[in-house]
Amino acid sequence: MCLFRNGRDVNVFEVHAMELDFTKDTLVLVAHGSGVNAGSSAAVRLQADALRRRGGFLQVLTGFKMEEPRLREVLSLALGVRIFIVPFFVSEGFFTEEVVPQEMGLIENGVICRRQVRGGQTVYFSNPVGIHPQMTEVLLARAAGVVARNPFPRPPKPSEMALFIAGHGTKSNQNSRQSIDRQTDLIRARGIYREVHSIFMEEDPTIASCYDLSEARNFVVVPFFMSDGLHVVEDIPVMLGEAERVVQSRLKAGQPTWRNPTEKKGRLVWYADSVGREPILADIILEAVRDVSKLTA
Known part of the structure; x- marks a missing residue:
């Protein structure tokens, strides 16, 4: 069930300074990847590793269009009560507005679901990292x-x-x-x-x-x-x-x-x-999660 339908309004929610509890939740960083160049996914894997070391999530996963695990499959690996999908892309465009939502089942009645209930889990879909002010x-x-x-x-x-x-x-x-x-x-x-x-x-x-x-x-x-x-x-x-x-x-x-x-x-x-390798990106990803976590029905 889609509870929030809007492709561009996530940033209107106030970002509070306090840390929210995500220890029961799964973070999924999604990227393009490549079947030709292994370096294509190195940066997103680096940021995922950095966030795992911080220990703030139950899981930190990566999903790809062109590598394993694929976008269509990665949500089946998520064990969290809440699942936060953060596109590791520089802009809104074809992949963040069409490919990723379609392959991850986030399109309902022709619109992107930013908050979606699936059984006992709630899936959140954030804006791409690259449009963050930082x-x-x-x-x-x-x-x-x-x-x-x-x-x-x-x-x-x-x-x-x-x-x-x-x-x-x-x-x-x-x-x-x-x-x-x-x-x-x-x-x-x-x-x-x-x-x-x-x-x-x-x-x-x-x-x-x-x-x-x-x-x-x-x-x-x-x-x-x-x-x-x-x-x-x-x-x-x-x-x-x-x-x-x-x-x-x-x-x-x-x-x-x-x-x-x-x-x-x-x-x-x-x-x-x-x-993509800049250390501050881990903090920007966390900001994206905090922003989208404030969406309510």
Whole structure:
């Protein structure tokens, strides 16, 4: 039975500072996964392990579209009185609005059920991690971190750099780019960087066009992806101008596929890791659970 039908209103509930008791409940982190690249699921498994070590849930499970356990199966493993499903995705879009709800039985009469009773269990379905307000801090930490770790020939000041938030984008779902554009606007408003731009794999402005968008000498590119999958490790470095044969050679040798910084078209380009391994994400996941747990009939 679906008790709450709304795809976008979870954030209107106040987040209280007090810790709620989830020790009888199951947390399920759901992600895309990959049958080709094991690194695609490494970040979500890392966050699941971190939350298990905290001991706040009866269980912490992971479920995938392309790996085991599958989305259709993982709920059968959940023993909790309440089951909290948190999408480990950067935005609302095709997977969080269609694939995940459909495969996990969360669609009733054409709408997503955010709170659903199944026998003696209550299932909650949260917003994706990537739209949480604290993701701004995650992106800034990624940008600052990659420059600080690779300060050659000297670490430029943020005011001397153009920051690019790189996303997937898709013309089939407008929500896919909204979280990227929103973060770009929020970071730009802080005035930390000389410029801040959104760039995309499948929409305009494209990742390859970044060199036409700014005249800054120093670029830092942060891939707004949850995992270090094929897009982050292989596709985007090529789009930024690295030769595909070089990327593949480094990949086979177990080396980073982008060397920081690399000079391309007269610019020094720093390229960060994806956001999914950032330690603060465990806290953001807990916030998502607290938010959705307040839904009532």
